[in-house]
Amino acid sequence: MYAEGVGVARDDATAVKWYMRSAAEHHAPGMTNLAYMYANGRGIARSYAAALHWYHEAAAKDYAPAQSNLGYMYAQGWGVAQDDHEALKLYEKAAHHGFAPAMDNLGEMYLHGRGTAQNVPLAISLFRKSAAQGSAGAANNLGWCYEHGMGVAQNLAEAAKWYRIAADAGVPESQYNLGVLYAEGRGVARNEAAAKAWFAKAAQRGYGPAQEQLALTATSTPGAASDIPADFKGP
Numbered sequence: 001m002y003a004e005g006v007g008v009a010r011d012d013a014t015a016v017k018w019y020m021r022s023a024a025e026h027h028a029p030g031m032t033n034l035a036y037m038y039a040n041g042r043g044i045a046r047s048y049a050a051a052l053h054w055y056h057e058a059a060a061k062d063y064a065p066a067q068s069n070l071g072y073m074y075a076q077g078w079g080v081a082q083d084d085h086e087a088l089k090l091y092e093k094a095a096h097h098g099f100a101p102a103m104d105n106l107g108e109m110y111l112h113g114r115g116t117a118q119n120v121p122l123a124i125s126l127f128r129k130s131a132a133q134g135s136a137g138a139a140n141n142l143g144w145c146y147e148h149g150m151g152v153a154q155n156l157a158e159a160a161k162w163y164r165i166a167a168d169a170g171v172p173e174s175q176y177n178l179g180v181l182y183a184e185g186r187g188v189a190r191n192e193a194a195a196k197a198w199f200a201k202a203a204q205r206g207y208g209p210a211q212e213q214l215a216l217t218a219t220s221t222p223g224a225a226s227d228i229p230a231d232f233k234g235p
Contacts, residue, residue: 012043023054028063031055036069039078048079059090064099067091072105075114084115095126100133107141111150120151131162136169143174147187156187167198172207175199179210 016037022030035054038047052073058066071090074083088109094102107126110119124145130138143162146155160181166174179198182191196217202210 012037014043016043023057026057026061028058028061028066031058032063032066032069035066039069039073048073052079059093062093062097064094064097064102067094068099068102068105071102075105075109084109086115088115098133100130100135101137103127103130103133104135104138104141107138111141111145124151131165136166136171136174139163139169140166140171140174140177143177147177147181156181158187160187167201170205172202172205172210175202175205176207176210176213179213 016034019030019034019037023034031054035051035058037043038054039051040046052070055066055070055073059070067090071087071094072078074080074090075087076082088106091102091106091109095106103126107123107130109115110126111123112118124142127138127141127145131142139162143159143166145151146162147159148154152158160178163174163178163181167178175198179195179202181187182198183195184190188194196214199210199213199217203214
C-alpha cells in the first residue's frame with residue numbers, strides 16, 4: 001500500500017519498514033519486495049548486495065517473482081558477475097510457474113541466444129503466453145518480431161497492433177516505435193501528429209531516442225532552426 005500509494009500517501013520508507021517485518025518472518029513476498037526496494041534505492045540506500053540476499057532467500061522458497069528478479073540481476077550483472085546461464089535457469093524456474101515477466105525475459109534469452117542456443121520459435125511462443133497474461137514487455141517484443149520478420153512473417157500492421165498494446169500500458173520503447181511507424185506510414189496511415197504525440201509520451205518517460213526525435217522535429221520545423229547559428233558545431 002505505502003509503496004504504491006494505494007489508499008494512503010506513497011511513503012517508501014514506511015513501506016520498507018513493513019517489508020522488513022515481513023521478511024523477518026520469512027514471508028517470500030515480503031522478502032521479494034524488500035529486495036526490490038534495495039535494488040532500486042527506494043525508501044532505503046541502494047544495496048545490490050542486500051537485494052541479492054533477499055532475492056536468494058525468497059527464490060529458495062520457490063517464489064516465482066523472486067526467481068525472475070534474481071535472474072534479471074544476473075542477466076544485468078547487478079551486484080554479481082554477469083551470468084546468462086544462471087539468469088536462464090532462474091527465468092526457467094519462474095516461467096515454469098507461469099509467471100508472465102519471467103516468460104518474457106526467457107523469451108528474450110532464446111530470441112538472442114543468450115545463455116542458450118538461439119530458438120526463435122520458442123521465444124515467440126513464450127512472448128505470446130506472457131502477452132496473453134497482460135505483459136506489456138512481451139507485447140513490445142512481439143511488435144518488434146513482427147516489424148522485423150523475426151520468427152514470424154513480417155507484418156507491419158500486426159507490429160503496430162502489439163506496439164499500441166504495450167504503448168497504452170506505458171512502455172516507452174513501444175511508444176517510440178509506434179511513433180516511428182506513424183511518422184513513416186508503415187503498418188498505419190502516416191500521421192505526423194500521432195507520431196509526435198507518441199514521441200512526446202516516450203520522451204516524458206526519459207526515453208532517449210524519443211527525446212532526440214522531438215529535438216530533430218523541432219529544429220526541422222520552419223523557423224525553428226533560426227535560433228541556431230549557422231556555424232554551430234554542437235557541444
